[in-house]
Amino acid sequence: MSQLVVDGPGRSGTRAPLSTRLAGGRTALTARVTAAVDRLRAFLVAYSLHALRISLGLVFLGFGVLKFFPGLSPAEAIASATIDRLTFGLVSGHNAVLLTAVTETVIGLTLVTGKFLRVGVVVLGGALIGIMSPLALFTAELFPHGPSLMGQYVLKDIVLAAAALVVAAYALGARLGSGSDD
Template sequence: MSQYVIDRPTGPDAHRSIPSVRLASLTVRATRLASSAVDRLLAVLVAHSLVALRISLGLVFLGFGVLKFFPGLSPAEAIASATLDRLTFGLVTGHAAVLLTAVTETVIGITLVSGKLLRVGLVVLAGALVGIMSPLALFTAELFPHGPTLMGQYVLKDIVLAASALVVAAHALGARLHVGSDD
């Protein structure tokens, strides 16, 4: 006795319809193929996503850091200078503040991109995150007078950089991706 019920359509278009058995078989095969594709994608993501995040984060820091070596190229020069001026109580100001920021961001970028001296780069990054995030507290009124200014948006995106840095740091310090179901 068959476990499938063959439901044959009737009517003038009956010859064009796929019997239910073939449709069920196609659905099972499609589900298996989709599941297999998802499993392969998951394996690629587990193997490469954290390295891709580390390198892309490094490229962002490297790019923004190198810009600050050339006066007038970085849109963040003024905020970097003002932030360091405020954080160091006036000890590091103006061009020296921008230069220190450029060196710091470039070192962070190089260590993240290369993976060399990564722990040193992460320590520098941890310190830099204080400066990177502090404009949100130090210059709130200027960055968000009636909504975010362009500079406010620029600084606000640093929250994503900070979160990415936390993931990269956790992985570099030994945390491993756990693959499981969270639903």
């Protein structure tokens, strides 16, 4: 096998084969990439769950506050119908929407501030029943010939529920590992 020899000032006229020099360059590049990935991983471990908790809280807070003002929330009718059905008619109409508004606002405030987080997570667990119930209770209305606009609105709650599960696990003591699973 022939070697690439580079002569020049300060060079002895022989060098390692090009493949060896490229491999050494790849090793240095790999080390830099690995260090960058490690820094990114450390950043994500330190901040991603807090960002998820706060952003989820802002969503709940925003949707909850809207329900305090009749006619502003696009989910007012489905919230009222769901609470009415889940409470067997004991809580309906404006009171059902008000109950939903208070519940979502409390959840949002606990998630955003991190205060009374365990209480907020317990309330959130109960609220998830109501949040996901329209999928079973009003399937025909939500998906008449595919997802209606309200059906799409309710479907996004699946993502909120999954995010809530992660936040709840963290609030109740689970910790994100910093080890590599790749």
